Amino acid sequence: MPQRRFPHRPQFDPVGTAPRRAALRVLDAVLRRGQALEPALARAGEGLSPADRGLAHAIAAEALRRLPDLDALIDGATRQRLPDDAKARFVLRIALIQALRLGTPHHAAIATVLPLIDGGPRKLVHGVFGALMRSDATLPELPALPGSVAGRWAAAHGDAMVEAAQAAMAAPPPIDLTLADAAATDSWAERLGGTNLAPGHVRLPAGADIAALPGFAEGAWWVQDLAASLPARLLGRGTGDALDLCAAPGGKTMQLAAAGWRTTALDIAENRLARLRDNLARTGLDAMIVAADALKWAPPAPVDALLIDAPCSATGIFRRHPDVLYRAHPGLIAETAALQAALLARAAEWVKPGGRLVYAVCSLEPGEGEAQLATFLAGRGDYAIDPVRPDELPAGIAPREDGTVRTLPTMLAEAGRLDGFFIARLRRTR
Known part of the structure; x- marks a missing residue:
């Protein structure tokens, strides 16, 4: 969808249209340009009141959760399939998600989106929306995942995991x-x-x-999601030196500091470290903060414990950030896997003999987890898995046979489920 369709010029919209216009821009940024939802909202929501900004977020996020189902409704009500990047399709998604999921009265759902589109497409949007409402259209109880994602996850984790992922998407x-x-x-x-x-x-x-x-x-x-707390938990209490790589916004840094470690937190993004500083100030916990590129920086001396929550596709946090389902394509996964390998290779040199390294990714992709670990261990005779014991994990989460941990949305279903993580604890043997 050409950028000119979303001009950044002063708009004189009917009441209620501004947050829908922001939601339209967010969906365009995520689906067409591969941007993350939160940064896209920060730009699209400039000048909106907190309430309108919240509404724009709710519309965009819920539309992303239900995108395949919304498109199935639209395709079933049009004689000729609308292109994926057609503005009419985007506007219909916004109108339908309001009417079918957010409780917006039908007349308000359509009236507030029609100003976003002109000419013939406006008549098309009005006609398709009206036809679907008259036919009492509904969305399925469990949202469908994008076909490519469902196929990839079924191959890696089984059909039951895909069904659990759908259930995880169905409710906040x-x-x-x-x-x-x-x-x-x-x-x-x-x-x-x-x-x-x-x-x-x-x-x-x-x-x-x-x-x-x-x-x-x-x-x-x-x-901090329970699954996200596990990597630091597996380092336990300590009095030595700990290094948290890719640390911002700082949940694991604070865990390490609270557990007694002399903690250094490193991240390349200065703006994200500002949030870490705020969190440390609020909690009264102490850590040294370093803004640097881990591929160029090095600690002054080896450390006793090192935690790498590596940059990844972030597909494990899909239930909180549904935009990852559309941004984390195979090319991105391969790109982040290459970065993870480089970080692991460099950081492995910074651990003392006998020290421990925890590698974690909030990803459901084996290429960023299991395969990454296998490649690392094949080239490092001085590292071995330090198996996680069952009593180190919350009830309902168990280590795998090789001593690593893989959390899935199938786990703790009755208690609200978990984000997806891969975690391996290693010890440097010499």
């Missing part, structure tokens, strides 16, 4: 908190009205106002 995920003091788990779970699935963890229902919760201002906890 819960909110997980990591506590600075694991000894206070029971008291914080009671105070916050949540449940705990592991020491130092509290799970809350989706939709909680984070900043208004008890303990936020004083830094008693931070938001």
